Amino acid sequence: MNTSLTEEEKQIILQAESNRVSGGIYSEDGHRLLKVLGHQEHFEVKYGVTTICDGALGYHAYLRDVVLPTSVVNVGKCAFVHCPQLYKVEMQGVKYIGDMSFALCKSLTEVILPETVETIDNGAFACSRIEQINIPSHIKTIGLSAFRNTGLKSLVIEKSDDDSEKCMICRQAFKHCMQLKKVYLSKNVCLNDDTVFSDCPVLKTIEFDNPEVACK
Structure with a gap:
């Protein structure tokens, strides 16, 4: 997926800013x-x-709140970074959540992810206040520091029985989650290294459904 701006698109934005446009600026094809x-x-x-x-x-x-229609599949890098009052995001068809997409959103305490999500990239929700998150059953990648320093209290990652592809959780993905107490990982969930849950002082239980395949 390509979420970066082209030079032509940057010019469209500059023109809109010079005309003091307010609201959404879209590409010419509307996609x-x-x-x-x-x-x-x-x-x-x-x-x-x-x-x-x-x-x-x-x-x-x-x-404060954003609605993404079912047509949206890619959320780019830093798309919503540092929106201090953002507390609600509705997304229905997203597959890819990019680097730092929702990082530093200090009012964001709960996000409902659709089952379509396959990748949560590096730092996607880092330093937000998320306390609850549903990890979709077809998830393939949870990136570096994706949920680092969040308010998560528990975590369940349960892969669908009909999905044989493994989910890779990258290093420090849940580091420094100070309130995280309990984790359940189903079969076909793999930890990249031993820092995935580092510096989680109250984490007492990590339950693996199938230990021999749970760790890389």
């Missing part, structure tokens, strides 16, 4: 959300958009 301008509190992405580009809604001080 990509390039940027959201202005002080938006609520934003609903238009149906037909497949990609939220890198940094599209990052650093929006007033943004």
Whole structure:
């Protein structure tokens, strides 16, 4: 997936900024959300958009909730980074959540991920306040520091019985989750190394459904 802005798209944004446009700026074919301008509190992405580009809604001080239609499959790098009031995100068809997409969203305590999600990339939710997360059963990758320093209290990763592909959890993915107490990992879930759950002081139980295949 390509979530980065082209030079032409950067020019579209610059033109919109010079014209003091407020709201969503989309690619000419309507398939990509390039940027959201202005002080938006609520934003609903238009149906037909497949990609939220890198940094599209990052650093929006007033943004509180966002709705992504079923057409959106890719959420780019830093798409919502450091939105301090963002507390609600609705996503229905997303497959890829990019680096630092929701990092530093200090009001984000719960996210409901659709079953379509396959990749949660590096630092995607790092330093947010997430206390609950449902990990989809067809997940393939949870990246480096994906949930580092969050408020997670428990974690269940249960792969679908009809999905033989392994899920790889990369190093430090859940590091420094100070409230994490219990973890369950089903078969075909693999830990990249022994730092995945490092510095989780109250973590008492890590249950593996199938230990011989659970660790790399």
